[in-house]
Amino acid sequence: MTRTLQIAAPDDWHLHLRDGEALYHVVAATALNFRRAIVMPNLKPPVTNAQMAVAYRSRILQALEAQCNSGQYSDEQVQAMRLFEPLMVLYLTGATTPQDIEQAVESGVVKAVKLYPAGATTNSDAGVSDLLGQCADVLDAMQHLGLPLLIHGEVTDHTVDVFDREAVFIETVLKPLRAAYPKLRVVFEHITTEQAANYVRDHATRDEQGRLLLGATITPQHLLYNRNALFKGGLQPHWYCLPVLKREPHRQALVKAATSGLPQFFLGTDSAPHAKHLKEMSCGCAGCYSAPYAMAMYAEAFEQAGALDDTSLFEKFCSLNGPAFYGLPVNPGRMELARMSCEVPASLPFVSESGIVPLRAGEVLDWTVTRLN
Numbered sequence: 001m002t003r004t005l006q007i008a009a010p011d012d013w014h015l016h017l018r019d020g021e022a023l024y025h026v027v028a029a030t031a032l033n034f035r036r037a038i039v040m041p042n043l044k045p046p047v048t049n050a051q052m053a054v055a056y057r058s059r060i061l062q063a064l065e066a067q068c069n070s071g072q073y074s075d076e077q078v079q080a081m082r083l084f085e086p087l088m089v090l091y092l093t094g095a096t097t098p099q100d101i102e103q104a105v106e107s108g109v110v111k112a113v114k115l116y117p118a119g120a121t122t123n124s125d126a127g128v129s130d131l132l133g134q135c136a137d138v139l140d141a142m143q144h145l146g147l148p149l150l151i152h153g154e155v156t157d158h159t160v161d162v163f164d165r166e167a168v169f170i171e172t173v174l175k176p177l178r179a180a181y182p183k184l185r186v187v188f189e190h191i192t193t194e195q196a197a198n199y200v201r202d203h204a205t206r207d208e209q210g211r212l213l214l215g216a217t218i219t220p221q222h223l224l225y226n227r228n229a230l231f232k233g234g235l236q237p238h239w240y241c242l243p244v245l246k247r248e249p250h251r252q253a254l255v256k257a258a259t260s261g262l263p264q265f266f267l268g269t270d271s272a273p274h275a276k277h278l279k280e281m282s283c284g285c286a287g288c289y290s291a292p293y294a295m296a297m298y299a300e301a302f303e304q305a306g307a308l309d310d311t312s313l314f315e316k317f318c319s320l321n322g323p324a325f326y327g328l329p330v331n332p333g334r335m336e337l338a339r340m341s342c343e344v345p346a347s348l349p350f351v352s353e354s355g356i357v358p359l360r361a362g363e364v365l366d367w368t369v370t371r372l373n
Helices: 020-031 050-068 075-081 098-107 136-145 165-180 194-203 220-224 227-231 248-258 291-304 311-326
Strands: 004-008 012-015 036-039 085-091 110-115 149-151 186-188 214-218 265-267 334-338 368-372
Touching: 004 311, 012 265, 012 291, 020 050, 020 075, 020 291, 036 050, 050 075, 050 085, 050 098, 085 098, 098 110, 098 136, 165 186, 165 194, 186 194, 194 214, 194 248, 214 248, 214 311, 220 248, 220 291, 248 291, 265 311, 291 311, 291 334, 291 368
Parallel strands: 012 036, 036 085, 085 110, 110 149, 149 186, 186 214, 214 265
Antiparallel strands: 004 334, 334 368
C-alpha cells in the first residue's frame, strides 16, 4: 500500500515571485502547493509602501487568474489555485517612515517589513547599511504596532568569510537589535547555521499576549544539502543561493530544529526564480527555484531524519507554526502527499528560451503532492 501523509494545507513564509512575465510563469507552482505565501518585495523598483504592495498583490492575482484560464489545469487544480492568498511585505530602506508602517498595517494586506542588508543578495542595493542608525523611528513603530521584521541575516563586510556572515550577523546586528527593541517581532529568514538554529531555539521569547517574538524559516535545500552539493561533479550553479549552503554539522542542526516541533521554526522555501542562462553565466545569480517540488523535498528531509512516524511534527513545521507566529488562522483545507516517484524536469517554461532549471532537475523524488483542497 502506498504510504500517504495528510496535513493541514501548508503556507510558504518566504517566497520570490518576481513581476511581469516571470511572475506569470511561476505563480501557479506556488498556488498548487501552498494556500498563502509571504511574497518578497525586492523588485525593481522595490515595494516600499502600502500603495505599491496593494498594486503588486493585484498583479499577482491577475497573473494567477490568467494561469487559471489558460486551459493547462484541471478544474480541481483551478479551484485550489484560486484559494491562494499572497501576503505582502514592504522593503525597508533608509527612507522608510513611521507613517509608511502605519499605512502598511492599515492596508490589511501588508504582513511584514523586510530587512536586506545593502548588497546582501539579489536586488538588495536599496537595502539598509546601518539598521539601528537609519531606522530607529521605524523600528519603534513596528514594535508598537506588532508588524514583524523579516531579516536576511548576513553581514556584508567583505573581510568576513562568506561562510561566517550569518554567525557574525547574530553577534553584531541581531543581538543589539533585539536588546534595543525587545518587543519587536523578528523572523530570522532562511537560517543556515548551527549558531542561528541554537539562537532561535534559546531566545524565542513571548510578549504579554503570548505571541512569539522570534521565529525562523528554513529552506528545503538547507535541510537536504551541505556545501559539497555546490561542487559535485563540477560547479553547480542551480544549488547556489544566499546564504550559501554550509558544512554538514550546520545542516544537521537545521534538520534537528525543523523536526523538533518547536513553534519558532516554520517553512519558508526562499524559492527564487532565475532564467537558466542567468544562473549559468560567468557571474551567476543566487537563488534556488524549488516551488513546484518543495513539499516533496521537505517530506524527504523529514523522512531521512526519521521524523515522519509522527506526522504532527511535519504538520507543525509546514502548516501550523507559521500561521501561529503571524496571528493567522490555520488553513481549513488539507494536503495529501504520497510516497511515489516524481521526476523533476530538466527545465520549465520561463521568460527566455533557456527556461528555468528547478532545484534537483533531472532527479527522481520519493514523494509527490497528490491533493490540495
